[in-house]
Amino acid sequence: MKIPYSWLCDFVPLGTLEFEGSSATPSHELIQHLTDSFNDLGLVVEGVEWVGNGLDEVVVAKVLEIHGIEGAEKIRRIVVDAGEAEPLQIVCGAFNFEVGSKVPLAKVGAVLPGDFAINKRKMRGVESFGMLCSTIELGLGQDKSGLMILSDDAKVGSKITDALAIVPDVVFDLAIENNRPDANCVVGVARDLAAWLKLPFVAPTVPAFRTVSPSESVRLTGVEVRCPDQCDRLLVALFDSVNPKPTPRIIIDRLNLAGMRSVSPIVDISNYLMLELGQPTHPYDADELAGGVISVRLADRGETVVTLDGTMRTLGLPDVRGRESTDVVIVDGSDNPVGLAGIMGGEESEIKESTSNLLLELAHFTPMTIARTSKRLGLRSEASARFEKGVDPRILEVALARFSEMLGQLPAEVVQVTKPGANDTWEIDLRVSRVNEILGTAIDSEKVSSLLRPIGFDTEDLKAGVLKVTVPTNRPDVMREIDVIEEVARHYGYRNIDKIRPDSKFVGALKPLQRIRRQLAFLAVGMGFYETWSATLLAPGEQERFGDTGAFLEVENPLAQEESILRRSLLPGLVRALRFNVNRNEDEVRFFEIGKVFSVFEGEINETERLAFLLAYPGDAVTSAMSVFATISDFFSLEKVSILNRYELDSVKRDLLDENALAESWNGLHPTRSAFLVANGCIVAQVGEVDRRALAESGVHHDGRVGYLELDFQRVTSLIPPPDVMTPISQFPVAEVDLAFEVPDSVSARDIEYAIAHEASEHIVSSKLFDVFRGGSVRSGYRSLAFSVRMSALDRTLSDSDISGVRARCIAMVESRFGAKLRG
Amino acid sequence: MPQLSLKEIIDKVDELKGYFSSSLRDAEDIDRLRELESEVLSKKGSIASLNKQLGSMDLDLRQAAGTVINDARAQMRADYEAVLARHLAAAREKELEAEKLDLSEIVSGSDFHAGRFHLISKTKSELEDIFIGMGFAVEEGPEAETDWHNFEALNIPPYHPARAGQDSFYLKYGEPESMLLRTHTSPVQIRVMTRQEPPIYAVMPGRVYRRDTADARHTPVFHQIEGLVVDKGITFANLAGAIETFTKAIFGPNIVSRLRPGYFPFTEPSAEFEVTCAICEGAGCRTCSNTGWIELGGCGMVDPNVFGAVGIDPEVWTGFAFGFGIDRLAQMRFAISDMRIFLDNDVRFLRQF
Numbered sequence A: 001m002k003i004p005y006s007w008l009c010d011f012v013p014l015g016t017l018e019f020e021g022s023s024a025t026p027s028h029e030l031i032q033h034l035t036d037s038f039n040d041l042g043l044v045v046e047g048v049e050w051v052g053n054g055l056d057e058v059v060v061a062k063v064l065e066i067h068g069i070e071g072a073e074k075i076r077r078i079v080v081d082a083g084e085a086e087p088l089q090i091v092c093g094a095f096n097f098e099v100g101s102k103v104p105l106a107k108v109g110a111v112l113p114g115d116f117a118i119n120k121r122k123m124r125g126v127e128s129f130g131m132l133c134s135t136i137e138l139g140l141g142q143d144k145s146g147l148m149i150l151s152d153d154a155k156v157g158s159k160i161t162d163a164l165a166i167v168p169d170v171v172f173d174l175a176i177e178n179n180r181p182d183a184n185c186v187v188g189v190a191r192d193l194a195a196w197l198k199l200p201f202v203a204p205t206v207p208a209f210r211t212v213s214p215s216e217s218v219r220l221t222g223v224e225v226r227c228p229d230q231c232d233r234l235l236v237a238l239f240d241s242v243n244p245k246p247t248p249r250i251i252i253d254r255l256n257l258a259g260m261r262s263v264s265p266i267v268d269i270s271n272y273l274m275l276e277l278g279q280p281t282h283p284y285d286a287d288e289l290a291g292g293v294i295s296v297r298l299a300d301r302g303e304t305v306v307t308l309d310g311t312m313r314t315l316g317l318p319d320v321r322g323r324e325s326t327d328v329v330i331v332d333g334s335d336n337p338v339g340l341a342g343i344m345g346g347e348e349s350e351i352k353e354s355t356s357n358l359l360l361e362l363a364h365f366t367p368m369t370i371a372r373t374s375k376r377l378g379l380r381s382e383a384s385a386r387f388e389k390g391v392d393p394r395i396l397e398v399a400l401a402r403f404s405e406m407l408g409q410l411p412a413e414v415v416q417v418t419k420p421g422a423n424d425t426w427e428i429d430l431r432v433s434r435v436n437e438i439l440g441t442a443i444d445s446e447k448v449s450s451l452l453r454p455i456g457f458d459t460e461d462l463k464a465g466v467l468k469v470t471v472p473t474n475r476p477d478v479m480r481e482i483d484v485i486e487e488v489a490r491h492y493g494y495r496n497i498d499k500i501r502p503d504s505k506f507v508g509a510l511k512p513l514q515r516i517r518r519q520l521a522f523l524a525v526g527m528g529f530y531e532t533w534s535a536t537l538l539a540p541g542e543q544e545r546f547g548d549t550g551a552f553l554e555v556e557n558p559l560a561q562e563e564s565i566l567r568r569s570l571l572p573g574l575v576r577a578l579r580f581n582v583n584r585n586e587d588e589v590r591f592f593e594i595g596k597v598f599s600v601f602e603g604e605i606n607e608t609e610r611l612a613f614l615l616a617y618p619g620d621a622v623t624s625a626m627s628v629f630a631t632i633s634d635f636f637s638l639e640k641v642s643i644l645n646r647y648e649l650d651s652v653k654r655d656l657l658d659e660n661a662l663a664e665s666w667n668g669l670h671p672t673r674s675a676f677l678v679a680n681g682c683i684v685a686q687v688g689e690v691d692r693r694a695l696a697e698s699g700v701h702h703d704g705r706v707g708y709l710e711l712d713f714q715r716v717t718s719l720i721p722p723p724d725v726m727t728p729i730s731q732f733p734v735a736e737v738d739l740a741f742e743v744p745d746s747v748s749a750r751d752i753e754y755a756i757a758h759e760a761s762e763h764i765v766s767s768k769l770f771d772v773f774r775g776g777s778v779r780s781g782y783r784s785l786a787f788s789v790r791m792s793a794l795d796r797t798l799s800d801s802d803i804s805g806v807r808a809r810c811i812a813m814v815e816s817r818f819g820a821k822l823r824g
Numbered sequence B: 001m002p003q004l005s006l007k008e009i010i011d012k013v014d015e016l017k018g019y020f021s022s023s024l025r026d027a028e029d030i031d032r033l034r035e036l037e038s039e040v041l042s043k044k045g046s047i048a049s050l051n052k053q054l055g056s057m058d059l060d061l062r063q064a065a066g067t068v069i070n071d072a073r074a075q076m077r078a079d080y081e082a083v084l085a086r087h088l089a090a091a092r093e094k095e096l097e098a099e100k101l102d103l104s105e106i107v108s109g110s111d112f113h114a115g116r117f118h119l120i121s122k123t124k125s126e127l128e129d130i131f132i133g134m135g136f137a138v139e140e141g142p143e144a145e146t147d148w149h150n151f152e153a154l155n156i157p158p159y160h161p162a163r164a165g166q167d168s169f170y171l172k173y174g175e176p177e178s179m180l181l182r183t184h185t186s187p188v189q190i191r192v193m194t195r196q197e198p199p200i201y202a203v204m205p206g207r208v209y210r211r212d213t214a215d216a217r218h219t220p221v222f223h224q225i226e227g228l229v230v231d232k233g234i235t236f237a238n239l240a241g242a243i244e245t246f247t248k249a250i251f252g253p254n255i256v257s258r259l260r261p262g263y264f265p266f267t268e269p270s271a272e273f274e275v276t277c278a279i280c281e282g283a284g285c286r287t288c289s290n291t292g293w294i295e296l297g298g299c300g301m302v303d304p305n306v307f308g309a310v311g312i313d314p315e316v317w318t319g320f321a322f323g324f325g326i327d328r329l330a331q332m333r334f335a336i337s338d339m340r341i342f343l344d345n346d347v348r349f350l351r352q353f
């Protein structure tokens, strides 16, 4: 909210604060002090604008001559009459004027807004004795397209401030929080500020006038509130034969400074009062209203009204959650809608220049009803913004009085309808001990009262450490003891509260999973991978491109369709990252990412954490992807994981997987160059090549074979064996035996390696696949797998017969279990 | 075998010494030296065979001749060792010269590549460690969240004005607007308080989503860290103290923090917290719009309504919460002009941190 300093001064004597500087223009020190005060009050200053300042040396000048400058296209030599004995020569870069134009001249010595000092300058060898100015340079507007052109009757040589009747002012741009409905107006801000600065607050004066109920009235008997739960107060006033004077200059200036425009005398008053008091008022042309009255009721289902902005609004419909409408309309005497209550008036009964008889609506709507209608229609206005947050129900009379005062005319008749209790204040018991328990302060009840009273909270000491606090009606946000405590804290000053470090009862530590996650990340970085954070939201069809047709979650209201699908895998995001870099000639990348993926399974949202690696460089990165898994497996001593090549999915090995395992969110990799890593019936990870076709469809043009590994974080960690005591190490020599088998293609090499190491003999310490080949003497459908087997015993050197025994057991096991045959 | 006289022995020894010494001098390589050693000094060499000839001599004479031979042998052995050492040294030098390796020619990354943590996760870990040092646990929660956890339990009922400031991505799932991508990490507070009895000292980092068009200072996806303390006797002064402690830990001892009134539906009293601008140390600069202060995040005392939603008695327990943006912190510390770079994953950016 933008608030001019001068307007605040109407309600709090800021000029009496002792700061240097003239009273007409506040000093920088005073403004800084006020800025700090606003911030301390939680009325955050987002900007301070000095208006009409720095214009002392700016005068009206008339253009006498315009000359080009040799060798310069963007500047010209201008001769002006600035009301001095001799004409002045100015170099100017603007072109929007001609000989005879009157323009502002900042003379040498002027210091324009923004501390822009004007000196004598020389450009292209031409001397310039000042600067001709645009509105932005003078702080009088936003136009920088050319010079500010003054009217022909501006007096040459006169001060620009006189010529334009500018009153210097300072505008504070305050961010008002949602729990400060009282501060959505000048008076509310002034009250808070006065209390903080310990200055008197000068409340707006209220001339008295009589209000009656509609039944007691003469011409407004038809006024009705048929929905008191949505509109708990209504004042309707009639002003006959209005003849408003043009809006005074000071009102126009203040409206402008607050960011509104002058429209017409009546609308200006209405807007001015909304800014000053926070109360929206709505004027109608009484002659355009059937029956000359208005009433308030809930909108019928499907009812329409054309609002002031010319849009037809359909009302009375349930909201997105299916809740019944609470749209409220203002209707005329024939029950036809003439306005959308609290949000925007209707087109038909809008006041015009010709309006003679005026009907003024002043209402108090409950915040929720306005919030719901405003949200459903996507229609916000200055009025709805205020009603949504809460307006003071007691301000209606003040607003009407001020309206009458500014119009210079008393209302002919005023009726009011008030729901019982709508005007009441409320009381809250405040325990002073609780204040100190919450704030960590040591203040007494007297101090608490002295902080609350200046902002309108009445207090009565009930003794025994309890204050009965009466909350003013302009603070609908204060409903509980804790809300009062916040007000105490605010006016006590947050910065006056001590800083006492809390003493945790615990020893901080990462949880086991969090520690493993970090270890995995360190391992990944140690293997040379760069960590990425890719987008969670993908484009429709982006996952299908990778062969993933599983059920996904979709955003109901995306910003853009390209960001509307929740990722089921980290693959599409990593491919995006790859594309970004390949397009910038970085075709060698090793990425890893840890992040959440989302899928829907049997109607439930399944959010899991994944760890993915993507490797791309010239050549084949696929085997490296597999060895990343081997390294992880090695580092964490993972329990047995089976490898199920994707092309084997239909075979008997499918038994490795639980029924639903494939319904999970595993994006497809290359159909014949990828595998699932399986444990306990679940897919723990998948590894392989990112299908080139999918890459091409994703716009990635990479020559190499891109490797990929994606792990389910939880499942992988579940395979980390619990800590165990050390395995004894043999002090005796190790014997090494090489065994080559002819093995069917359908058998996993890793399974054999694992079986030899763990199941053939207690003497086997390790087995390692060291050679694979197909062809030659090996039958088709088979390949030769050669393993290096190391064995030893804890208590002796293995004898030759021991070794041949182990060897034989090993061969027998592999041959019988895997359908393999030892090669000669 | 004829009897040799002592003189003859001496002559033979001298002759042998002369031969050995000139041969040593002429030897061209280590092989020749070893040959010579074997020929003259070994057990089957000339000296040894000379010694054998003493067998028949008188004892006195034998002793004298033996001394002559032994002295000569010792002398020749010493000479041999010296020459051998010289040859070995020369050979070593030659070998070293031949093997010379200029390690400045080894380019980085040819065998091993150093990876990098993303700046955000690096910052996140750093923050976690600071809070762990303060005795906090690290807690986590889902990103696809219920409206109840994200809003209602946090004292933000439907149509609450605070919802407008946290425009949400709702999910097509269940009842309309019942599930969304969490707009802040605060729902994790609710999850922690519903599954754990106080006292609670926890921080909750994570990814959050707001329906804001991306610009230099906003991305629809970003990261926050949230803190929650619930214990007996926790006050606003403790909140101010906690903020002072961790901001100093993050930015250094010259940084001070300050609180000013703010508004969050789930805390009361609420505050915004600011720290001395780390760029100018409070003198005023572009980063801090010449105020000397940087707004970091929000905080406050846990609202009794929030305690009510999770079944904690606010008369027994009090608490505070705070939160701030991890991305924003990183942006500020590393003068990152445009936050959108966080999601590009440009290797030229990633490798800088």
Ligand SMILES: [Zn+2]
Residues within 6 Å of the ligand: B277, B278, B279, B280, B281, B282, B283, B284, B285, B286, B287, B288, B289, B290, B292, B293
């Ligand atoms: Zn700064």
